[in-house]
Amino acid sequence: MADAPMVVSARPLAIVGGGAVDANLLVELAERGVMLVGADGGGDAIGAAGLVPAAIIGDLDSLSDRAAWEARTRVIHIPEQITTDFQKALYSTRAPVTLALGMTGKRLDHTLAALSAVLQFAPSRKLLLVDEVDVALAVVGPISFEAGPKERVSIHPLLPIRFDHSSGLFYPMDGLTLEPGGLIGTSNEGTGGNVEVVPADDTPWLLILGKERLWDLMAASQER
Numbered sequence: 001m002a003d004a005p006m007v008v009s010a011r012p013l014a015i016v017g018g019g020a021v022d023a024n025l026l027v028e029l030a031e032r033g034v035m036l037v038g039a040d041g042g043g044d045a046i047g048a049a050g051l052v053p054a055a056i057i058g059d060l061d062s063l064s065d066r067a068a069w070e071a072r073t074r075v076i077h078i079p080e081q082i083t084t085d086f087q088k089a090l091y092s093t094r095a096p097v098t099l100a101l102g103m104t105g106k107r108l109d110h111t112l113a114a115l116s117a118v119l120q121f122a123p124s125r126k127l128l129l130v131d132e133v134d135v136a137l138a139v140v141g142p143i144s145f146e147a148g149p150k151e152r153v154s155i156h157p158l159l160p161i162r163f164d165h166s167s168g169l170f171y172p173m174d175g176l177t178l179e180p181g182g183l184i185g186t187s188n189e190g191t192g193g194n195v196e197v198v199p200a201d202d203t204p205w206l207l208i209l210g211k212e213r214l215w216d217l218m219a220a221s222q223e224r
Helices: 025-031 042-048 065-069 083-092 108-121 210-224
Strands: 013-016 035-039 053-057 074-077 100-102 127-130 133-141 143-147 153-156 161-167 185-189 193-199 204-208
Touching: 013 042, 013 065, 025 035, 025 042, 025 100, 035 042, 035 083, 035 127, 053 083, 074 204, 083 108, 100 204, 108 127, 108 133, 143 204, 143 210, 161 204, 204 210
Parallel strands: 013 035, 013 100, 035 053, 053 074, 100 127
Antiparallel strands: 127 133, 133 204, 143 193, 153 185, 153 204, 161 193
């Protein structure tokens, strides 16, 4: 891994992979001042939206035309094969909050690898995974946010985790232990108003809301 980040942003950062990517969302992110970085072939996805990434990072085995991109932006070749391109982009960047697009869809192994990377970096990065339907915020510790009546609120354990208490949820989390392969918190609902979820420790977990809540979760993550 790199000794220090090679791309540092004082504003939110979006790392874009080669999975399912909403081109309109990329344009909106750029218009709102979010820095775009391609993870290998994700640079082509940014280009297909009519945009130029601030950098392209990876082993570059999926990038369409490396020479053409090198004439337009910064291309960082990291040949090691121990990590995925998403992990390479994460350890090579720093930002107050990081979105990840195109890390899910198309290939299940890429989706699982993305979740593994989120678990690895969640203690040190504010990370949000965005796909066609949902946005998933990696949470360490408690969180408070607003949710409408019957709004879907899914809580997914990345590791076994016990929750101390919650409020504002149709199915309370008080004293529950969630774990992969066991009890999980899919399709809970808000009761309307403030939702608070308080785990018993700092094990990372995912808060999953509809994609339309992206900007709300970005704001909530920066307040934490």
